[in-house]
Amino acid sequence: MKLAGIHHVAYRCRDAKQTVDWYTKMLNMGFVLAIxxxxxxxTHEPDPYMHIFLDAGNGNVLAFFELPTKPEMGRDENTPKWVQHIAFKVKDRDELVAYKEHLETNGVDVLGVTDHSIFHSIYFFDPNGHRIELACPDPQEEALTRRLDAVKWDMLEEWSRTKKAPRHADWLHAKELASV
Structure with a gap:
């Protein structure tokens, strides 16, 4: 048995129409369908909902549920806002910067461009409070990923034992920290 991919990822939204309008305008996603x-x-529970689906590119679908009879949306206050996010890939750094400019022109606060060595990212929030990341590959992504791949199991094992960040990949953000 082997998974064939992600069919869709679903989150909750405050307002289905506002969410479709925002994602089509800000990220150029197509509105695929609504249920x-x-x-x-x-579950057969009586619970009215609107389920919307957006085209996130390459057969990937981002979906949302509006649940008008439920209490207002919240989030896990024990999890920092930066942890739970949706990350979308863009072609290259020029496109990443173009998205940043487009979002900022439309009043969206954007953090970054952040250099993660293997990729570069910007971060912002959608109107539902979900953190969004746009990421583009670094030109050296393939070689850098091989370097990370070589130490992944050792890192995981050390983390599992110590719950302290292993130093196998300190180089990853070293140039960013050097500029601070």
Whole structure:
């Protein structure tokens, strides 16, 4: 058995129309389809919802549920905001910078460009409070990824034992820290 890929990833939204409008305008995603029912098909609970699907490129689908009868959306306050996020790949750094300029022109606060050595990213929040990352590969991504691949199991094992950051990949953000 082997998974064939992710069919879709679903999150909650405050307002389905606002969410579709934002993702189509800010990230140029296509609005694929909407499903709305008064009962949840899997559990048969009476619970009206709007389920929207957006084209995230290359067969990837991002979906949202608007749940008007449920309490206002919240988040896990024990998890820092930077941890839980959706990351989308863009072609290259020029496109990443173009997205940054487009988002900022449209009033979105953007953090970055952050250099992670193997890729470069910008970060911002959608109108639902979900953190979004756009990432592009570094020109040296393949070689740098091989370097990380060579130490991944050792790093995981050391982390599992100590719960302290292993030093096998200190080089990854060294140039960023050197500029601070």
């Amino acid at each position: 709305a029912e008064d009962h949840v098909p899997s």
